[in-house]
Amino acid sequence: MANTKKIDFVILGLLSHEDLSGYEIKRRIDTTLKYFWGASYGSIYPALADLVKNGFAVKQVIESSERNKALYSITEEGHKHLSIWLEDPIEKDELRYETMLKIFFGNEIGALKTMKHVEAFEDKIAIELINLEKSKDILDSIQDIDDTHLYYLLTAEFGIKTYKSYLEWCILAKDKLRKRSLKDD
């Protein structure tokens, strides 16, 4: 209760969809979840070991001729643990937007230099929006194959909507900063 180490549930959630190795978990987080979550190997592997120790997951080493690989599966206990957490109300959503911080204090360096951050932000978001829309297109076409696709689609749509509004904001911000920079001269 006191301890809600989120990474445990992120992993358990991914394992509820399919068996995965630590490496694959990292990739899922970096691609599918990257729009609202992040994690490094330094948190994934130890969490995986804990999960096994607590009986929420089991590890099976696949001994192939080429390469050894550790595949993790969720247990019945793990499903229960995950479900309880999923039903609990959300504790905290947080964003730490360094971009906004630098915008907020922009007066210190002026409109022109602040605009650089807006432009960099715009470029980054535009690229990620393209990726997200590709994912959504794929999901739309295969939606009925797997029950989990609806939920995946929902988070993709969340990303698309917010990213689009970010881009709108960038246009507005650039405009206002441009006008200010003219007054500054």
Added chain:
Amino acid sequence: MANTKKIDFVILGLLSHEDLSGYEIKRRIDTTLKYFWGASYGSIYPALADLVKNGFAVKQVIESSERNKALYSITEEGHKHLSIWLEDPIEKDELRYETMLKIFFGNEIGALKTMKHVEAFEDKIAIELINLEKSKDILDSIQDIDDTHLYYLLTAEFGIKTYKSYLEWCILAKDKLRKRSLKDD
């Protein structure tokens, strides 16, 4: 360079606008910056002490008849330190949206229970949107009094735009989850 403890710059940024006490800094963060940043006393007070130790801020104890209060001011060195950081490219914007995590793994508990999270999210965002719009209205009316208002306005507009798109997404998500819940029965 290696050390980019963001809280230092958050405080320095706030002090670049006006002299503040630790308590007031906390309040600024919880009201004005809450849409894109957060911090607790346990990070603010030690950071303030470090800032003074490094010559980026000075502390003056105001001995009033009623109550003692420590007011911090930014130094010339502090301005320099802040400016350098402000001009550096953004390292990382991150969001950790527990709500999206619970949506993503929603299949585990089903559409109806997942919808509860969407509704709670919607309620929370709707309230915060009202606050943000109030701030924006005030800022619009006093924009020319202080050069920093433009930047404040920009971040408020960012919050408003994203929150509005969150609310749109909530409607869409509720609709899709409702439809799924009918199939589930």
Added chain:
DNA sequence: CTTACCATGTAAGGCGTTACATGATTCA
């Protein structure tokens, strides 16, 4: 043959939250 990717982990250390500790003042 060398770069990129697959693959698994550990160690150190930073950063920050929560909880604790304390106490004055204001307002209903």
Added chain:
DNA sequence: TGAATCATGTAACGCCTTACATGGTAAG
């Protein structure tokens, strides 16, 4: 008189990132 707010800090502890360490395989 009791709750809320003002006000300042510390201690413990937890979580996570970064960097390190290691090595196989695939593709160009």
